[in-house]
Amino acid sequence: MNRRPVMLTALAALSLALVGCSSNGSGNATPEPTTEPAAQETTEPAGETTSPSGELVPVTVGALPISETAPLWAAVSAGIFEEHGFDVTIQPIQGGAQAMPALLNGEVDFMVGQPFGAMRAILQGLDVKIIANYAESYATGDDINAVVSAPGSNITKPAELAGKRVAVNSLGAAGDLTIMAAVAQDGGDPATIEFVEVAFPDAQAQLEANNIDAAWVPEPFVSMIVGAGGAKVVYPYQATIPGLPTLVVQTTGDRYQHEPALVSEFVAALAEAFSWAEQNDDLVRQSLVDEMSLPEPAAQGLPLPHFTTEIDRDVLQSLADLAIEHGFFDEAPDLDALVAE
Amino acid sequence: MMPAVRRSLVSVGLAVGVPILLVLAWAxxxxxxxxLYFPTPGKVFDAFTSTWLTGATMTKHVLPSLGRFAIGVVLSIVIGIVAGTAIGATPWLRSLLEPMLEFFRAIPPVALVxxxxxILGIDDSMKLAVIVSGSVWPVLLNTIEGVRAMDPVLTDTSRSYRIRGALAYRYFVLPAASPQIMAGVRLCLSIGLILMVISEMFAASSGLGYQILxxxxxxxxxxxxxxxVLLGIVGVAVAAIFQLVERRVLHWYHGSREVSRG
Structure with a gap:
């Protein structure tokens, strides 16, 4: 019995020491521009990507395994990025916050994540830069995410969500923020909404079990729930900030500053990938079948967002303003520092 | 100096000194x-006082979590001991159920959430079920084992004195199995604390585990x-309470072990 505490503390001390080492050794999560292993790989051809030797620059892109990633998968296998001198690896990530350390230490070069998360990150002093738009919701018509209610529910408009239990995939993000704003806009009291976290794939079952009154879900879940008799209550993005980006491309401020050629070439490649994807919708949808194992008919009918690299600063500004208005942020994020010119 | 005094001084020194050394190493x-990912102890301490030592977080997040943990663990212990003695004392029930229990024990509660x-909705009952579904096993299986492995002389003696039913249960079966049961309870506590956090990863909007995420x-x-850090402190406090209880419940056992060691 006497030896165990000693062993344990020795172990704990060792692990602490290791943590200390790794944070000092590769201190690139700090803004200071020290030598980075990832930087070395990419600096030599960064001057011009069409290097005479024809060598490709290896680039790792962190992206969520969701349907929005389809044009990226398709364009990579079609060789669009190779034409721009990139050898792209798409690294599936769990979420912006989980992947942020990988972005900061250079394991991931670019990350496709939510703009709200990027604002959170820069508010906490992390060195992140939005270099391009990626996917945005629709300002008019059918949007790509919606608050839906269960079959037989009497919730028909946003104001009626007040006092109800509403599911979002993650609290303190753009979902609950825009829902609160939409409810307030419609004359309801957003403070009375009880938000709970339910993963998107679980939302339909929870709605039908009456555990929740409404759920905020993206496609394909909107179509699935409405198809099963549920009702669309509101498109929270469209109702509050039309055309709000769902995903943006992020990198570190350090990379943006020191490798501008690489960054702008990557954005150019992405822009071409998106226009290629528009012409090759069938290949994009095939990648949904290949990469996400979606059944063929579902992949054919799935509504996709609008893909573009063009950043709309005003829309991001509205998002930040809304976050302050509803108490999500204490202070305004510095959009000049966050968003690339 | 008397060796006993010296020993207790050393253990107090270790208990206080080692954490201080660790915090120093951390600093x-x-x-x-x-x-941002490796803050200094000072920053974490500031965050600790401003985040957790306020009435609002205590009543909204910490106390409900600890309450669920306590109820979940008590349920696990009661279910484990009651079912465990029934199964352990009945050979046919044991051979019938044991393979199945091993099967259910191997299911990770997270996958079942x-x-x-x-079935249970998304309220406290769901979170309790998650805690119990994982932390009942060490108590249950240890109780079965403890009851099954009872000293045959003890069984025979109590039988020849015709001590049966509740009396035998209270004075023979339970004490004989208690060292094993307490070992199970110790595991149950740590698993329960982890599952308290996990149960708040789903359909939650409050709780200690939820807040961390x-x-x-x-x-x-x-x-x-x-x-x-707060979770760790809870863990230490729970372990201390356990030790107090264990010392009371098993004082005869520790005593007899010391005697046999000489």
Whole structure:
């Protein structure tokens, strides 16, 4: 019995020491521009990507395994990025916050994540830069995410969500923020909404079990729930900030500053990938079948967002303003520092 | 100096000194760093006082979590001991159920959460079920084993004195199995604490575990670490309470072991 505490503390001390080492050794999560292993790989051809030797620059892109990633998968296998001198690896990530350390230490070069998360990150002093738009919701018509209610529910408009239990995939993000704003806009009291976290794939079952009154879900879940008799209550993005980006491309401020050629070439490649994807919708949808194992008919009918690299600063500004208005942020994020010119 | 006094001085020194050394090592390792992910002890301490030592978080997040943990663990212990003695004392029931119990024990509670949510809803009962579904096993299996492995002389003696039923249960079966049961309870406590956190990862909007995850996603890393520190403190407190209880319940056992060691 006497030896165990000693062993344990020795172990704990060792692990602490290791943590200390790794944070000092590769201190690139700090803004200071020290030598980075990832930087070395990419600096030599960064001057011009069409290097005479024809060598490709290896680039790792962190992206969520969701349907929005389809044009990226398709364009990579079609060789669009190779034409721009990139050898792209798409690294599936769990979420912006989980992947942020990988972005900061250079394991991931670019990350496709939510703009709200990027604002959170820069508010906490992390060195992140939005270099391009990626996917945005629709300002008019059918949007790509919606608050839906269960079959037989009497919730028909946003104001009626007040006092109800509403599911979002993650609290303190753009979902609950825009829902609160939409409810307030419609004359309801957003403070009375009880938000709970339910993963998107679980939302339909929870709605039908009456555990929740409404759920905020993206496609394909909107179509699935409405198809099963549920009702669309509101498109929270469209109702509050039309055309709000769902995903943006992020990198570190350090990379943006020191490798501008690489960054702008990557954005150019992405822009071409998106226009290629528009012409090759069938290949994009095939990648949904290949990469996400979606059944063929579902992949054919799935509504996709609008893909573009063009950043709309005003829309991001509205998002930040809304976050302050509803108490999500204490202070305004510095959009000049966050968003690339 | 008497050896007993010296020994207790050394253990107090270890108990107090080692954490101080660890915090010092932590402070040295993070000295001067701006890295958000490895904050200094001072930052985590500030986050701790501003986050957790306020009435609102206590009543909204910490106390409900600890309440669920306590109820979940008590349920696990009661279910484990009652079912365990029944199964352990009945050979045919034991051979019938044991393979199945091993099967259910191997199911990770996390994988079951969406299913439990459908059956029990998303309120406290779901979170309790998650805690019990994982922490009942060490108590249950240890109780079965403890009851089964009862000293045959003890069994025979109590039988020849015709001590049966509740009396035999209270004075023979339970004490004989209690060293094993208490070992199971110890495991049950630590598993229960982990599952308390896990149960708040689903369909939650409050709780200690939920808050830690929330801070992680909001890049409030010092606050996240402070939540982990709080969990650790809870763990230490629970272990201390356990030791007190164990010493009372098993004082005869520790006594007899010391005698046999000489």
């Amino acid at each position: 040295l390792a993070t000295q001067g760093t701006q890295n 969406p299913v439990i949510m459908l 929330f801070f992680q996603r909001q890049y409030m890393i010092a606050e996240m670490w402070s939540g982990i």
